[in-house]
Amino acid sequence: MTLRLYDTSARQIRDFVPLVPGCVSIYLCGATVQAPPHIGHVRSGLNFDIMRRWLTYRGFDVTFVRNVTDIDDKIIAKSADLGRPWWAIGYANERAFNSAYDALGCLPPTNEPRATGHIPEMIEMMRVLIERGHAYAAEGNVYFAVRSYEDYLALSNQELDNLRQPEGEGETGKRDPRDFAMWKAARPGEPSWETPWGPGRPGWHLECSAMAHKYLGGAFDIHGGGVDLVFPHHENEIAQSRAYGDEFARYWAHNAWVTMSGEKMSKSLGNSVLVAEMVKQWRPIVLRYYLGTPHYRSTIEYGEESLREAETAFARIEGFLQRVVELAGEVAPAAEVPTAFAEAMDDDLGVPQALAVVHTTVRQGNSALTADDKDTAVARGAELRAMLGVLGLDPLDARWSADGGGAGGRGDALHGVVDSLVSLVLEQRQAARERKDYAAADAIRDRLQRSGLVIEDTPAGPRWELDGGA
Ligand SMILES: Nc1ncnc2c1ncn2[C@@H]1O[C@H](COP(=O)(O)OP(=O)(O)OP(=O)(O)O)[C@@H](O)[C@H]1O
Ligand SMILES: [Zn+2]
Numbered sequence: 001m002t003l004r005l006y007d008t009s010a011r012q013i014r015d016f017v018p019l020v021p022g023c024v025s026i027y028l029c030g031a032t033v034q035a036p037p038h039i040g041h042v043r044s045g046l047n048f049d050i051m052r053r054w055l056t057y058r059g060f061d062v063t064f065v066r067n068v069t070d071i072d073d074k075i076i077a078k079s080a081d082l083g084r085p086w087w088a089i090g091y092a093n094e095r096a097f098n099s100a101y102d103a104l105g106c107l108p109p110t111n112e113p114r115a116t117g118h119i120p121e122m123i124e125m126m127r128v129l130i131e132r133g134h135a136y137a138a139e140g141n142v143y144f145a146v147r148s149y150e151d152y153l154a155l156s157n158q159e160l161d162n163l164r165q166p167e168g169e170g171e172t173g174k175r176d177p178r179d180f181a182m183w184k185a186a187r188p189g190e191p192s193w194e195t196p197w198g199p200g201r202p203g204w205h206l207e208c209s210a211m212a213h214k215y216l217g218g219a220f221d222i223h224g225g226g227v228d229l230v231f232p233h234h235e236n237e238i239a240q241s242r243a244y245g246d247e248f249a250r251y252w253a254h255n256a257w258v259t260m261s262g263e264k265m266s267k268s269l270g271n272s273v274l275v276a277e278m279v280k281q282w283r284p285i286v287l288r289y290y291l292g293t294p295h296y297r298s299t300i301e302y303g304e305e306s307l308r309e310a311e312t313a314f315a316r317i318e319g320f321l322q323r324v325v326e327l328a329g330e331v332a333p334a335a336e337v338p339t340a341f342a343e344a345m346d347d348d349l350g351v352p353q354a355l356a357v358v359h360t361t362v363r364q365g366n367s368a369l370t371a372d373d374k375d376t377a378v379a380r381g382a383e384l385r386a387m388l389g390v391l392g393l394d395p396l397d398a399r400w401s402a403d404g405g406g407a408g409g410r411g412d413a414l415h416g417v418v419d420s421l422v423s424l425v426l427e428q429r430q431a432a433r434e435r436k437d438y439a440a441a442d443a444i445r446d447r448l449q450r451s452g453l454v455i456e457d458t459p460a461g462p463r464w465e466l467d468g469g470a
Contacts, residue, residue, distance in 0.1 A: 138173025140185025
């Protein structure tokens with residue numbers, strides 16, 4: 001059986017043949033850390049987490065690189081708006097991204113390089129490209145000459161003559177308006193790094209070419225990102241890297257968007273739902289199910305109803321597992337997933353079809369429980385855990401038990417205990433307020449805060465959460 005993947009570049013599904021037998025290298029364009037993540041961002045991380053888990057299940061040694069864009073126009077603008085250093089904004093949001101990936105069970109990347117840690121590599125790439133006539137410096141900027149690279153726009157299947165490229169701010173001195181900036185001249189007060197062409201900062205595209213080369217070499221297997229990155233970002237990466245002499249990525253995989261009223265969920269459009277908010281309302285494992293189980297190339301239109309459906313569907317899976325564990329004590333995951341599940345995953349990561357096998361297995365398992373057929377129920381439970389493990393959705397995995405995601409796990413139990421203790425204390429505080437003993441009420445609140453709890457008064461009554469939004 002061979003894994004087949006849709007390759008944006010070939011515009012069709014192709015057999016996946018790795019460059020080095022037994023190994024797979026993946027580069028995923030990661031976050032621009034200007035703001036905390038919305039669910040569209042984690043969908044991208046999650047889709048590629050599932051790809052990675054499937055390749056690992058198939059026996060490949062996977063190297064997974066996901067970069068952090070820690071300098072860019074939007075970060076600089078935000079820094080000016082908030083009067084905070086650009087790096088403080090970047091670090092805080094990088095932590096927010098990492099805790100969101102972690103909350104949703106995405107495995108940490110093998111390497112997670114930041115753009116600003118790779119300025120020398122970028123300078124070297126520009127030097128070579130200028131020397132070979134693919135790039136030129138103008139007024140402190142360095143541009144890539146798109147006419148110098150014959151296959152420009154092959155990925156997005158566009159004609160250069162039809163391309164109308166809006167001029168970027170401050171991008172002066174271009175020979176052709178379609179040339180793109182690899183490096184941007186410093187403006188007063190902005191962060192900058194010295195180069196042979198003057199002080200400035202990297203354009204977005206250059207960092208990925210430089211970092212992919214450094215961590216994965218001149219050729220690697222799969223390059224991923226959201227579908228919005230096909231043009232211009234990925235076209236520009238290809239132009240830089242190939243003109244530099246790299247073969248670069250052999251397959252291009254792009255995840256579809258999470259949309260709201262049909263529009264891409266986006267920080268800049270202001271229609272985003274933050275992961276940190278979502279995990280207050282929905283169990284992270286349910287969010288993972290919701291964002292990770294539609295096919296990676298189908299759009300997810302955000303909606304409460306579909307979230308509730310995901311919650312119900314997941315509860316069915318979890319309910320069966322819980323019952324079979326109650327019956328058998330322990331159910332270890334099977335060594336192999338059912339063939340139909342594997343075939344679905346090999347067919348361009350057909351998670352929806354694979355999930356149909358999951359639900360069939362649950363139905364069969366429930367029937368076996370009803371018929372008191374313990375062996376069959378346990379066998380189905382074991383297969384189920386193997387399949388859920390590949391999708392990162394096994395509620396019995398220790399990973400989920402700490403945050404209440406487990407099937408009746410310890411996290412759930414502890415949460416319940418804390419909830420009831422906090423209610424008790426809050427009733428005391430309310431009683432103190434009613435008798436106008438504000439000093440006692442405030443003392444109770446302070447005490448709760450010192451225990452690491454934040455209390456929020458809402459119209460529906462007081463709510464608590466762990467300090468730090470955990
Ligand atoms: N709504 C979305 N649905 C799916 N993937 C998304 C969505 N928004 C961003 N991504 C993907 O997340 C990854 C990180 O994106 P990046 O930080 O560059 O955000 P962005 O596209 O600038 O987001 P925004 O539009 O919210 O500013 C990229 O691969 C991007 O394609
Ligand atoms: Zn990139």
